[in-house]
Amino acid sequence: MGVFDLKISGAVLVAAVLVLAACSKVETGAQRQQQAGSIPGVVRIVGAGTIDSLVPELSSSAASSDAAMFWGGWLFLVNDKGNLEPDLATVVPTKDNGGISADGLTITYHLRKGVLWHDGAPFDARDVIFSWHVVMNPANNVVSRTGFDQIADMTAPDPYTVKVRLKRPYAPAAAMFFAPSLTPYCVLPEHLLKGLPNINHAAYNLKPVGTGPFIAVKWEQSVGLTLIANPHYWRGPPKLKRVEYLVVPNSNTRVIMMRTGEADLYSDPQVNQLPELATVPNTRMLHTLFNEFYYITFNTTHPPLDDVHVRRALAGAIDKQYIIRTILHGAGQPAVGPQPPYLYTYDPNVAVPRYDPASASTALTAAGWTPGQDGIRVKNGKRLSVVYAYDAEASDGERIGAILQNELRRVGVDLALKPIAHAVIYAAKAAGGVLSNGKFDVAFEGWIGGVDPDDDALWGCDQRGEYNHSFICDPRIEEQERIALTHYDNATRKAAYTRIQELLAEDMPVVFLWWQDRNDVISTSLKAYKPAPAVTTFWNSWQWTN
Numbered sequence: 001m002g003v004f005d006l007k008i009s010g011a012v013l014v015a016a017v018l019v020l021a022a023c024s025k026v027e028t029g030a031q032r033q034q035q036a037g038s039i040p041g042v043v044r045i046v047g048a049g050t051i052d053s054l055v056p057e058l059s060s061s062a063a064s065s066d067a068a069m070f071w072g073g074w075l076f077l078v079n080d081k082g083n084l085e086p087d088l089a090t091v092v093p094t095k096d097n098g099g100i101s102a103d104g105l106t107i108t109y110h111l112r113k114g115v116l117w118h119d120g121a122p123f124d125a126r127d128v129i130f131s132w133h134v135v136m137n138p139a140n141n142v143v144s145r146t147g148f149d150q151i152a153d154m155t156a157p158d159p160y161t162v163k164v165r166l167k168r169p170y171a172p173a174a175a176m177f178f179a180p181s182l183t184p185y186c187v188l189p190e191h192l193l194k195g196l197p198n199i200n201h202a203a204y205n206l207k208p209v210g211t212g213p214f215i216a217v218k219w220e221q222s223v224g225l226t227l228i229a230n231p232h233y234w235r236g237p238p239k240l241k242r243v244e245y246l247v248v249p250n251s252n253t254r255v256i257m258m259r260t261g262e263a264d265l266y267s268d269p270q271v272n273q274l275p276e277l278a279t280v281p282n283t284r285m286l287h288t289l290f291n292e293f294y295y296i297t298f299n300t301t302h303p304p305l306d307d308v309h310v311r312r313a314l315a316g317a318i319d320k321q322y323i324i325r326t327i328l329h330g331a332g333q334p335a336v337g338p339q340p341p342y343l344y345t346y347d348p349n350v351a352v353p354r355y356d357p358a359s360a361s362t363a364l365t366a367a368g369w370t371p372g373q374d375g376i377r378v379k380n381g382k383r384l385s386v387v388y389a390y391d392a393e394a395s396d397g398e399r400i401g402a403i404l405q406n407e408l409r410r411v412g413v414d415l416a417l418k419p420i421a422h423a424v425i426y427a428a429k430a431a432g433g434v435l436s437n438g439k440f441d442v443a444f445e446g447w448i449g450g451v452d453p454d455d456d457a458l459w460g461c462d463q464r465g466e467y468n469h470s471f472i473c474d475p476r477i478e479e480q481e482r483i484a485l486t487h488y489d490n491a492t493r494k495a496a497y498t499r500i501q502e503l504l505a506e507d508m509p510v511v512f513l514w515w516q517d518r519n520d521v522i523s524t525s526l527k528a529y530k531p532a533p534a535v536t537t538f539w540n541s542w543q544w545t546n
Helices: 010-024 062-071 125-136 251-260 271-277 308-316 320-327 357-366 395-410 475-486 490-507
Strands: 042-046 076-078 084-086 106-110 151-158 161-166 214-220 224-229 242-246 265-267 283-298 332-334 377-379 385-391 414-420 442-448 510-523
Touching (some): 042 251, 062 224, 251 265, 271 283, 308 357, 320 332, 385 395, 395 414, 475 490
Parallel strands (some): 042 265, 385 414
Antiparallel strands (some): 106 161, 224 242, 265 510, 283 510, 332 510
16 A cells, blocks of 8 residues: 555544534533533643654654553553553453463463444454554664564464564563553554555554544644544443643643633643642642653763763762752652662662762762863863753753753853753654764653563663663673563562662663652543553543543
């Protein structure tokens, strides 16, 4: 199939329009009870971020995965308890239920029957296998192939069974393949994309067809995404008629929209806005412990940051407690590593450098960097100057940059601040991304983890240029990641991840700052919104009512 013109079937659209029309005529009494500005059957979301691509396979932005929760199809979701929830697959494969073979090399997925794509075509095993080939096609600008590259083969004994043959045992498999993983990719329709040399610029990307509870009908990158209810959703039609996923760059405008009733859900507002949001009438605030941490990345390939002594000295000059107090107003937990506090792999006793500017100064002097006349250190005639890159749309990045600038100046380091457009800083390597191409010295980043403790994407040698933006490559970490990824028992994996946390504290490719609660401000008319603690909070939109 060549380049195509995407068309949603008339039957689906007519049904959707009828649903909209019917609902609009029966709300007269209920409307009088709605808060000012709210629209019965419609939820308008702000704060979820700018979508650089509607297709998660082509995006490094969490906003893309959030949006795909509404329209896309997944083998599994992650529910509000942090557990895998069957979606297109009917049961989570384990060794106990026979879904994972005794040797750990074969995984069997049983697929749900009767599921339809938004255009009316039936979903089956061919779509899952095709989606794997899309991820592995080198012509596609996917952000990462982590995990998917561990698959030797996928076969379908029948239309609703998929057998995955692994190259080696791979512990995160069930949570990785088309599920809420570190790189959450949804299943793609073979019948619409088969035959294209790549999907990078397919017409499909502008109005993707999925199996989810809502149908994407309009997307403007600077405006947002409009979705309408899928009347043929396998769980039954959603309770909402429409979801509007709005791009509102200004955070103060988002607060105003919540106050006026022009928005129904403010997703993950900045912590400094919470006191004001608490005063907005007809709203309530939800707090969710989320697998999300923030950190400062050092580009270990750029002098002087290629010197571990310099990296450790800079880490000791950063007061993360001060950052948490001033940026988060105390609503964050200091991070010492990449494992979340609620997981069995968490080690609170990692020996990371403590905030100690005097020791940091001593370490820089020992590394050959001596103060110049203006206080900035010099070595071999070169000033100790580095550039700090951050997402121009994230005000926290700018505020943290100002703090770092002052703190590092005290120990003789010149830090220049460089805001970069969201779509550019996080773009894939092939698309010229600043982080993935290593075009920075220091950067402020955030990471949303999956339901599995797997963190190889951040530190793996083969992940440099994908999510490993520090470009660290430590064979000792590689060995521990291999152990953690090839063993299914928790005790072995815990020991490996504990050692990885120790090695990261030694190598210091990043400075872990904090774990953050996920805060949501929602209209009191919005019911059944139950945020998940990992990957995305938007897992159950078919249950939402307004």
